[in-house]
Amino acid sequence: MNRKKIVAGNWKMNGSRSENAPLIEGIQSADGVTVIVAPPFVYLSEVWDALSGTPGVELAAQNCHAEASGAYTGEVSPQMLKDVGCTWVILGHSERREYQQENSDLLLAKTKAALAAGLKVIFCCGEPLEIRDADQQNDHIAQQLRETVLTLPEADWNQLVIAYEPIWAIGTGRTATAEQAQDMHAHIRKTIADALGTTVADQVRILYGGSAKPSNAPELFAQPDVDGGLIGGAALKAADFNGIIEAAKTTSK
Ligand code: PEP
Numbered sequence: 001m002n003r004k005k006i007v008a009g010n011w012k013m014n015g016s017r018s019e020n021a022p023l024i025e026g027i028q029s030a031d032g033v034t035v036i037v038a039p040p041f042v043y044l045s046e047v048w049d050a051l052s053g054t055p056g057v058e059l060a061a062q063n064c065h066a067e068a069s070g071a072y073t074g075e076v077s078p079q080m081l082k083d084v085g086c087t088w089v090i091l092g093h094s095e096r097r098e099y100q101q102e103n104s105d106l107l108l109a110k111t112k113a114a115l116a117a118g119l120k121v122i123f124c125c126g127e128p129l130e131i132r133d134a135d136q137q138n139d140h141i142a143q144q145l146r147e148t149v150l151t152l153p154e155a156d157w158n159q160l161v162i163a164y165e166p167i168w169a170i171g172t173g174r175t176a177t178a179e180q181a182q183d184m185h186a187h188i189r190k191t192i193a194d195a196l197g198t199t200v201a202d203q204v205r206i207l208y209g210g211s212a213k214p215s216n217a218p219e220l221f222a223q224p225d226v227d228g229g230l231i232g233g234a235a236l237k238a239a240d241f242n243g244i245i246e247a248a249k250t251t252s253k
Pocket of ligand 1: 211
């Protein structure tokens with residue numbers, strides 16, 4: 001199955017007008033892969049003003065609310081994100097699960113709202129270190145998916161991408177080995193196939209996230225079930241982000 005690779009840069013709560021400029025200028029044409037940039041809400045419009053002409057580059061938000069509008073001070077709806085150029089939203093990131101107490105019920109509601117508004121969703125899952133050390137990661141990830149995206153109908157799945165992000169690898173410099181990533185991505189694909197059938201499972205892109213960089217991206221992206229990456233720290237350096245995009249291009253050939 002030929003799945004177009006994705007490289008998505010999650011800037012998290014980083015950036016400023018002066019810091020964003022070289023990052024935006026550094027992003028080159030995606031050329032056969034999809035490049036997604038996810039800046040903080042306040043910079044979405046101006047980042048998109050600069051990047052919307054670059055082929056293969058798309059805009060993502062890092063979060064959204066589950067309602068379309070209303071008295072929700074400080075929140076941003078999926079419709080607003082679409083309005084400023086987003087085609088994607090990242091949901092289920094472990095930082096939001098931990099610091100904003102986002103549980104499966106809320107994440108499912110947000111996912112449904114985003115899809116209904118016409119956004120595509122990068123849905124994150126991942127296990128903490130103690131689960132990995134106890135060798136329970138497969139059950140943990142299957143449970144995260146069963147409580148959320150696996151309840152969605154087959155028709156939604158062409159708008160969904162899964163990101164596997166082992167929490168012990170996020171921002172730690174400790175990357176999952178290519179073998180660990182492949183094993184988990186194959187497990188995720190099988191879990192999706194068991195729930196929804198092989199047509200859905202074979203087409204869905206599964207991204208790896210966790211200390212990915214230009215040096216390890218080629219091996220990770222060469223794994224048969226790794227369809228690209230969700231990139232944190234390395235997305236904040238133009239040279240590193242481009243190096244990872246190059247790895248996606250090379251491993252797509
Ligand atoms: C992330 O948080 O999505 C991530 C992958 O971060 P990093 O690349 O910095 O580990």
